[in-house]
Amino acid sequence: MLDLLFQGAPLYFSFLSILLTLLGIVGGLVIGVLPGLGPLMGIVLLLPVAFHLPPIPAMAMLIAIYVGGSAGGSISAILLRIPGTPLAAATLLDGYPMAQKGRSQDAIGLSITASSLGGLIAGVVLIFFSPMLAEFALRFAPPEYAAMAMLGLLTIAIVSEGSAIKGMIAGGFGLLIASIGTDEFTNAYRYTFGNINLSSGPNLVAVVVGLFALSELFVQIESGNFLARPQIQKLRISFHALRLVLRHRGNLLRSALIGTGLGAIPGAGGDVSAFVSYAVAKRMAREEEGYGQGAEGGVVATEAANNGCCGGALIPTLSLGIPGDASTAVLLGALFLLGFFPGPDLFAQNADVAGGIFIAYLASNVVLVVLGILLVPFFGMVLKVPKAWLLPAVLLLSTMGTYALQNSLFDLGVMFFFGVVGYVLRRASYPLAPIIIGMILGPVLENNFRRALLLSRDGPMIFIERPVSATILAIVALMLAYVVYTTIRPRRAPAP
Amino acid sequence: MLRKYAYDWAAWLFFAALPLLVFQQNAGPLAEQGAASGGPMANAAIYPAIIAWVMVGLAAVNLLRILGGRLAQGSAPEPTPTTRLALWATLLVLVYLLALPWLGYYLSTPLMLAIFFVLLGLRLPLAAAGALAMTMVVAAVFEGLLNVVLPLGIFKFTLFG
Numbered sequence: 001m002l003d004l005l006f007q008g009a010p011l012y013f014s015f016l017s018i019l020l021t022l023l024g025i026v027g028g029l030v031i032g033v034l035p036g037l038g039p040l041m042g043i044v045l046l047l048p049v050a051f052h053l054p055p056i057p058a059m060a061m062l063i064a065i066y067v068g069g070s071a072g073g074s075i076s077a078i079l080l081r082i083p084g085t086p087l088a089a090a091t092l093l094d095g096y097p098m099a100q101k102g103r104s105q106d107a108i109g110l111s112i113t114a115s116s117l118g119g120l121i122a123g124v125v126l127i128f129f130s131p132m133l134a135e136f137a138l139r140f141a142p143p144e145y146a147a148m149a150m151l152g153l154l155t156i157a158i159v160s161e162g163s164a165i166k167g168m169i170a171g172g173f174g175l176l177i178a179s180i181g182t183d184e185f186t187n188a189y190r191y192t193f194g195n196i197n198l199s200s201g202p203n204l205v206a207v208v209v210g211l212f213a214l215s216e217l218f219v220q221i222e223s224g225n226f227l228a229r230p231q232i233q234k235l236r237i238s239f240h241a242l243r244l245v246l247r248h249r250g251n252l253l254r255s256a257l258i259g260t261g262l263g264a265i266p267g268a269g270g271d272v273s274a275f276v277s278y279a280v281a282k283r284m285a286r287e288e289e290g291y292g293q294g295a296e297g298g299v300v301a302t303e304a305a306n307n308g309c310c311g312g313a314l315i316p317t318l319s320l321g322i323p324g325d326a327s328t329a330v331l332l333g334a335l336f337l338l339g340f341f342p343g344p345d346l347f348a349q350n351a352d353v354a355g356g357i358f359i360a361y362l363a364s365n366v367v368l369v370v371l372g373i374l375l376v377p378f379f380g381m382v383l384k385v386p387k388a389w390l391l392p393a394v395l396l397l398s399t400m401g402t403y404a405l406q407n408s409l410f411d412l413g414v415m416f417f418f419g420v421v422g423y424v425l426r427r428a429s430y431p432l433a434p435i436i437i438g439m440i441l442g443p444v445l446e447n448n449f450r451r452a453l454l455l456s457r458d459g460p461m462i463f464i465e466r467p468v469s470a471t472i473l474a475i476v477a478l479m480l481a482y483v484v485y486t487t488i489r490p491r492r493a494p495a496p
Numbered sequence: 497m498l499r500k501y502a503y504d505w506a507a508w509l510f511f512a513a514l515p516l517l518v519f520q521q522n523a524g525p526l527a528e529q530g531a532a533s534g535g536p537m538a539n540a541a542i543y544p545a546i547i548a549w550v551m552v553g554l555a556a557v558n559l560l561r562i563l564g565g566r567l568a569q570g571s572a573p574e575p576t577p578t579t580r581l582a583l584w585a586t587l588l589v590l591v592y593l594l595a596l597p598w599l600g601y602y603l604s605t606p607l608m609l610a611i612f613f614v615l616l617g618l619r620l621p622l623a624a625a626g627a628l629a630m631t632m633v634v635a636a637v638f639e640g641l642l643n644v645v646l647p648l649g650i651f652k653f654t655l656f657g
Contacts, residue, residue: 052642163568165558169511172551176514176544183540188531190540191521214589221582226616388616389626392609395589396634400601404644412593420586421510428503428571446543453536487557 004131004347008056008355012363016057021360024064025367026375031065032072033379034390037216038085039069040327044212045394047205047334048401055338055353060360062334066327067364070270070310071115071372074303075379078107080230087270087306090278094291094298101294104233105376109241110296111303112372114252117245118304119365121256122263122311126318127358129264134319134347142451143463147472149445152322153437154479155266160431164483167431174438175445177202184443185450197410204333204439206402206414211432212326213398214419217391219426226388235380239373248300251281259305263312266324266437270306277305311361318342318354321444326433333440501562503571508562512555515548581615588612600649606631 011017024046031042042065050058073085078095091111098107140148153175157167180191181201192198245252255277262273281301282291289295313324314331321343323329335342340353347354402415422432456462464470498505522541526532532541561567592608599607606627613623632655638644639656648654 049637049642052644163561165554165561169551169554169558172547172554173511173514175547176518176551179544179547183531185537186529186531186540188526188529188540190526190531190544191518218582218586221585221616222576222579224576224578227618388613388618391616392612392627393630395612396605396609396630399593400634400638400644400646403596403647404638404642407645409593409597409647412596416590416593419589424503424506424510427573428507429567429569430507449543450536487561 004351004355005127005358006355007352008357008359011056011352011356012060012359014057016054017060017356017360018363020053020057020061021064021363021367022371024061025068025364025371028065028068028070029072029075029368029372029375029379030382032069032084032088033075033382034385035076035080035082035084037069037394038073038087039066040212040330041216041394042066042069043327043330043334044205044208045397045401047208047330048404050334051205051337051405055340056356056360058338059331059335059357060363062331063357063360064364064367066310066331067119067307067361067368068372069327070307071112071119071303071368072379074111074115074299075108075376076383078104078111078299079232079380079383087274087309088302089271090274090302090306091299093278093302094293094295097292097294098296098299099233103294105235105238106241106244106296107294107299108235108376108379109238109373110244110299112376113241113245113369114248114255114300114303115307116365116369116372117252118256118259118306118308119311119368120362121253121304122260122308123358123362123365125257125260126311126314126361130315130319130354130358131347133315134344137320137344138348140344140468141466142448142455143466143469144472146445146448146452147463147469147476148320148322149441149448151472151476152266152316152320153434153441153445154476156323156325156437157431157434158479158483159266160433163429163487165487166429167434168483170425170430170432171434171438174435174440175442176438177207177435178439178442179446184447195410197408202414202418203402203405203408203411204337204436205405206411207418207439208330208333208436209398209402210415210418211422211425211435213394214415215422215426215432217394217398218419218423220387220391226391227386229384229386232380232383235376237374237376241373242369244296245300248297251284251297251300252304255281255301255304256308259308260312260315262305263309263324264315266316266322270309270325273309273312274302274306277301307365314357314361318346318357319344321441323437323440326436329433329437329440333436336440497563497565500570500572501567502573504558504562504567508555508558511551511558515551515555518544518548584615585612588615596647596649598649600651600653601635601646602631602653602655603649603651604647605634 031037073088074091076084077088077092078099081096083089095107153171157171158164160167258277259273278301313328316322317328323332526541595604609627610623
């Protein structure tokens with residue numbers, strides 16, 4: 001495990017990587033603080049910039065945004081009772097009451113410190129388990145890869161918010177988008193409608209920016225309040241929370257591990273892990289701790305879990321190439337576009353890159369605690385920026401970022417189209433993450449599916465003749481049976 | 497029923513049309529290229545066709561859920577006081593994207609931003625200054641730092657390129 005870190009160290013420790021980690025954490029925290037945005041939006045907006053950078057500094061920046069954005073949402077949850085991101089929804093249960101008692105400084109300090117330490121604990125798990133999982137996956141052949149891709153996509157489709165059927169439709173849509181372009185085996189143009197711009201398929205970044213950033217812009221405009229400036233208490237820099245958090249070290253460790261474990265399950269997400277950790281912490285706490293009335297332990301549990309979840313989500317992403325959530329799906333896409341293939345081959349052939357990514361993740365969490373606390377007064381000011389300034393800025397960054405990738409105006413059209421599609425799907429309560437994950441897993445699924453059929457003498461029987469792929473497909477079948485059951489079972493009558 | 501699930505119907509129509517498009521393309525352009533039949537390596541249509549059939553099944557189930565009123569929540573359009581503004585903003589984005597290749601980044605962007613700022617309630621002088629500043633900052637980052645050539649337009653104008 002440690003040799004990966006040693007191999008990655010020369011790649012990571014450069015002025016550019018460290019600078020981009022610092023900037024990524026600040027940018028992530030800012031975007032996390034602003035309600036309605038969040039780490040995914042941060043990654044999406046800076047994804048095009050990443051492609052103009054060397055691979056490790058680029059990944060360091062995106063990972064720092066992921067880490068900072070996941071932690072930043074707690075600040076607005078504590079100060080305004082509005083979670084900046086869904087990840088921070090559980091933090092307001094005790095964070096906001098703490099602020100109401102005049103302890104907003106402590107609550108923010110605790111949330112940042114617990115996030116950082118939770119992330120570091122997850123980082124240790126990530127470094128320990130990812131290579132092991134990748135080594136196991138090295139034995140996989142095309143049938144196993146195809147089955148794993150199917151399982152990953154199905155899990156995310158089912159666990160994502162909204163109905164499982166809608167999640168599966170969204171995933172299928174992503175798979176179909178991925179099939180547009182030149183077929184790798186026959187070189188035939190598939191679903192390009194004679195348009196040369198589609199010969200490599202729609203640009204992933206244009207689709208992601210359209211689905212997430214542009215559609216969010218439309219939703220935000222519809223929600224109004226463009227010039228509102230919330231009242232924020234005056235905030236000062238204080239490192240007192242570093243001592244406070246140590247009083248809850250058992251809670252911190254447990255919550256971080258819960259977050260990491262749930263994060264490693266594709267689709268489970270930080271919000272789920274935060275609520276689960278909170279429930280466990282509350283159950284194990286003494287009554288006088290007053291959970292729900294401003295308990296320090298409540299903030300520690302939720303924040304350690306939701307940042308632990310980031311490290312957990314990176315485990316299947318890096319070792320199997322199966323993203324744990326929408327943000328890691330975009331990180332996975334970024335790695336693809338930077339020329340690396342996440343999965344066992346990353347560890348076998350580019351161990352230094354894997355090590356560099358691990359170090360970037362650990363460094364992000366260290367930087368988080370320092371900058372997160374030093375910049376607390378600044379975040380109070382950020383929260384006062386009216387939406388009237390932010391929304392056009394998001395539009396401009398989305399547009400120019402997408403254009404800059406290939407200097408392509410066609411990509412801007414793709415972005416706009418998916419912006420409108422994303423808006424309609426949001427209104428119809430379709431989860432958007434499975435579309436992106438379908439797009440990323442599509443080529444993996446198709447290539448391995450067709451290769452497996454080529455290897456087989458009995459057609460599709462190869463998938464059930466091999467024990468590992470048969471086991472994975474059995475899990476897939478069980479999940480489908482669950483979806484069918486929940487779809488057709490009679491609904492309970494509403495309570496009187 | 498139609499109004500209560502309006503967005504669900506729109507999404508359903510979109511997703512139901514996709515498999516039909518796949519089947520039409522498989523039978524047309526892909527077959528003409530000789531890539532819609534044969535073994536797994538020669539047949540580029542087999543995998544998308546499987547996905548399309550799965551989508552047909554899922555769309556059918558979803559149709560039954562909509563018709564049976566079994567969706568967890570409705571999706572009727574509920575206009576807010578700013579819905580009309582959102583439509584104007586969408587139109588503005590579309591016009592901006594269409595104007596970009598003609599007017600170029602330096603003319604179309606400050607115009608679009610200034611209109612956007614005013615639509616969102618900022619006063620004109622502030623909107624104009626903000627639009628100009630934002631245009632320059634983004635141009636400096638993309639052209640100056642990242643060496644991206646932003647759309648030049650018919651006037652072939654650039655500042656940092």
